Structure formats: C-alpha cells, structure tokens
Amino acid sequence: MTSLATIKKNGSLANKTTGSSFPSLSWFDDFAMNDFPSLFSSNFNTGISLPKVNIKEVADAFIVEMAVPGMKKSDFDINLDDHLLSISAEVESQHEDDDEGYTRREFGYSSFKRTFTLPESVDDSKINAKYDEGILVIHLPKREEAKRKPARTIKIS
Template structure:
C-alpha cells in the first residue's frame, strides 16, 4: 500500500471560504435587487369594497399600467429614477431603472368599471367596489 503525502496549506482553506462568502453575498445582492423591483402591497376588505395600497416610490403615474378584472389586479410599470447632487464642484449621479409587474388576486369579485385610483407621495391607493352579488352574499349552512 502506497500513501501519498499531501502538504497542508491553510491558505487554500481560506481561499475556499472566501470564494463561498463571495458567492453567498453575490446571490443575496441579486435577491435583494429582485425584491426591490416588486412593489410591496397591502390589501384590506370592507363590506362594500376592497382597498389595495402599493408602494411605488420614485414613479410617475404616467409610467404605471393598471388593469383590473373581476377577480384580480395587474400592475406594471417602469421605474426611471435619477438622483443628481452637486457639492463643491463634484457631481454625483445615481440611476435606477427597471420594469416590474405584479398580479394580485382579489378575495372577492369586484365591479371593475367603478374602480378609483389615487397616487400621492409614492403610494398608489386603489378602491375596488365589490360586485353586487358579493355584497349581500349569504350562504345557508346545513347542520348535519
């Protein structure tokens, strides 16, 4: 039986660890970028309507496309943001571009011909009135 001597190199282990950490941070950075592209949403329901609030900072209302069906809302748009600051003759410019699309299923059918929308300070508020059959929906329960 022949055994080969292998010289231990602690720096090789550190290189492997560094590579794994770089890979981990690269993946998390990509994930964070994707999460920022999808707007955060909050949904609430009353007897008369469904209220949907979306966070869309830095967007112009002209860059939004909102489509409502009786059981869902589709929102898409393109973010075109540029921040430019000048200080002591030094100009700093940051750009952030990207398209997003989000489909939100609704918990009840809505009357999509009477939806109202308000966009202010980066917050989109949609009021989606419920369809008549949903407002007075009564279900008889049989006792077994």
C-alpha cells in the same frame, strides 16, 4: 406571487455545512455564497425588488395599497383582463453633469409588474385608483349582492 421557501437575505438556498471531511476555505465559501446571489433565488429577480402591497377587505370593498415612492401617476399602467388586475410601471432616468472638463453621466431603468386575481364579488365597472405621497391605492368595490348586510332582528310570526 409568493415564495414557497424561506430564502436567506442573499437569495441562497444552499447550505454551507457540507459534512465533508475536507478542510473548509471559509473565506472562499463566504465569498462564493454571500457576494453572488444563488441561481435559486426567489422569483429569479435578484437585484430587482417588487413593491410591497397591503390588501384589506372592508364591508363594501377590497383596498389595495402599494408603496411606490418617487414615481408619478403617469408612470403606472393598471389593466384589468377577465378578473386579472395588473399593475406595472417603467421609469427611465438620466442625469448629466459637465463640470471643469469632466463629464459624468448616470442613467437608470427600473420596472415592475404585479398581478392579482380578483374574486368574482368585485364590481369591475367601478374600480378606481389614486396616487398620493408614494402610495398607490386601488379601490375594488364589491357587487351589491356581495356586500355584508347589517345585522337585523327577525320577528317570529
């Protein structure tokens, strides 16, 4: 999904210059606007980043490349439902250290879901995917009638 507004790094859409005649408490303004994300942040997923995607069209296919390092093939779920391609993943991690009477436990959970509407020209029976060195590549071949034909000379009769 795309964002319709340019969002500052902290996700804020608010403008710090209010035009008010009251004196500004700049340290408070900075604290309020920079340390806490705005409710109006892009896609309301503050703190959760979606993987970056490259989509390119070649003569006989569309290729989707998604940067998702540190995952395994088994972490992904790729579905196709009526020209809607969904790519999702869920990862849980747990780590425990017990050293000299101290116990430290860390756990984490992360997930994402990206969806794409495929053009009618995609041959959905031949879609395939591979994951190698942190890059998920999905190959979306075009139907035969949608493939670009090579240039040719037509003789005049």
